[in-house]
Amino acid sequence: MALLDYFLHKKDKPVTTASKAKERLQIIVAHERNNRKVQPDYLPDLTKDILAVLRKYIQVSDESLSINLDNKGGELNVLELNIELHDEQHPQT
C-alpha cells in the first residue's frame, strides 16, 4: 500500500543506485584520465632500452619498471623512474 510505504520509508534514506553509479564513475574516469596524460613518443623506446640495460645486471620483469614524465608547472619537467627490486633477485653478498 502506497500510503503505508510513504510513512515507513520516509525516514531512512537508503543509498540510491544513482549515487553508487556516480561514485563508481568518478573513480574510474579519474583513473582513466590519469592514464591518458599525453606522454612523449620516446617513452616506450626509452623504457625498452632501460630494461635491456637493467637486465645486464639484474633480473627484472617488464612490470617492475615504470617511467613517468610529469610537468610540475612552468618549465619544470620531472622524469620519474621507478624500479621495483625483489629480494631474491639481488641477494646480498
Added chain:
Amino acid sequence: MARIIVVTSGKGGVGKTTSSAAIGIGLALKGHKVVLIDFDIGLRNLDLIMGCERRVVYDFVNVIKGEATLNQALIKDKRVSTLSILPASQTRDKDALDKESVGKVLTELGETYDYIICDSPAGIEAGAMMALYYADEAIVTTNPEVSSVRDSDRILGMLASRSRRAELNLEPIKEHLLLTRYSPKRVTEGEMLSVEDVEDILSIPLLGVIPESQAVLKASNAGEPVILDKESDAGQAYQDVVNRLLGDSVDFRFLVAEKKGIFSRMFGG
C-alpha cells in the same frame, strides 16, 4: 568559414543519428545552409532517419574514390531547401576514408555550407576518428547511464589528442554535452544519474537535455526528424538545442517529473 560539428559518443545507440538529424534540420529551418554527413561507413542509417533512403544514388565513398561528384551524391532535403545529406556507403571497406580525401570534401562543402554536421559511428575505430578529426565543435551525446558516460569521457580524450586541432596545436575543439533519453522521474527516484551528476563527471558545458520520449521512435518510424514534431517534448528540447547552438541563452526544460496528483500518490499507481 563553415562550422564543422561532429556528433559523437563512443557508445552506440545513445542517439547520435537522431540528434544529428534533428539538429541539422533545425539549423536549416533557421535559414542556414546545412549539410549532414553520415560517417558510419558500412552501416548507413542517417538516410533512413531523414526519410531519404530511396533517393540514395551515390555516397560518400563514391565521392572519395572519384566515382561521383559531390553534387551527384548530395541529396537535397524535400522539406527544407537549405539542407543536404551526404549518405555513407553500404560497402564494408573500412579504410575507404582517408584524412586527405575527407579533408578535400569538407573544404569543398565549406565553400557552400554554413554548417557541416558529421554523424559519427560508434566506437573509437578509424571511422569515428575520421568523423572527429576535422571538427571545430563536438556534441558529445550521452545517456545518463554508466557505460555511456565512461565512453563519452574516452571520446573527450580523443577529441583532445587525436583531432586536427590537437595535432596542429590550434584552439581545442569546443565540446558540448547533450544528455539524451533523460527520465526526470527516475532521477527523482534515485535510479538515474542526474544532469548535475553527468556534468560533474564529464565537466563540459551542457548543450541540452532530451527527455526519454515516445516521439523519438515515432519520428524514426516515419523518417521525419523529431524536431519537426513541434508538440513533442523531445522535439521542443531539440529546438532549444538548436537555439543554444546559435548563441541564444535558453532555459533548460523537461528536467523535472510531472507531479502526481494527491490520489495517485496515496493509492499507488
